[in-house]
Amino acid sequence: MYRLGFTPWERYGAAGGAQLGGLIDRETRERPGGPGRALDLGCGRGQFTPELARRGWEAVGVDLVPAAIEAARSRGPAEVSYVVGDVTDLPSAGLGVFDLFLDIGCFQGLTPEQRAAEGRGVTALAAPGATLLMLAFGPSRYRRLVEGVSRAEVEAAFPGWELLSAEDADPAGLGWPMNRTSPQWYRFRRAAD
Known part of the structure; x- marks a missing residue:
């Protein structure tokens, strides 16, 4: 898709940027020691990873x-690191431990087995009290065109994580049919050991 120049998922950048900034700012404020390490899962061409670095996080995509x-x-x-790696096999990438995980549209494109593998990998790399922020489209009649996942599917992939909130995402700028998928921001917290 990148070689063809067809990257419709990148259209969300301008619309989602303000909402994402607010969500990251909240994590930064609420984290006792300030920003730590953050991993952008399925970062693509790095559209959102720099937002983490701008807010003081040690950002890896x-x-x-x-x-x-x-x-x-x-x-x-330059202060952002990018790594070729598989979100369904995160421990093998040797990335270390993270305090914040960001998934904007990656999880929803995976099979149920791959989603479970991403969940296991995120859990393996999570520091105690880590947060996961995920933007995912909901299931819709357009599922063949735009992948989507239900809240139950998201929660099932992250056992041992507490769902703190599920908020509507702003669909402005998405275009059809993505704007018909009821996108949600999910916020999870890993239990502190």
């Missing part, structure tokens, strides 16, 4: 597509 990671690195900023 991971994506399976080498061309996307190469583009992300070329865009910068």
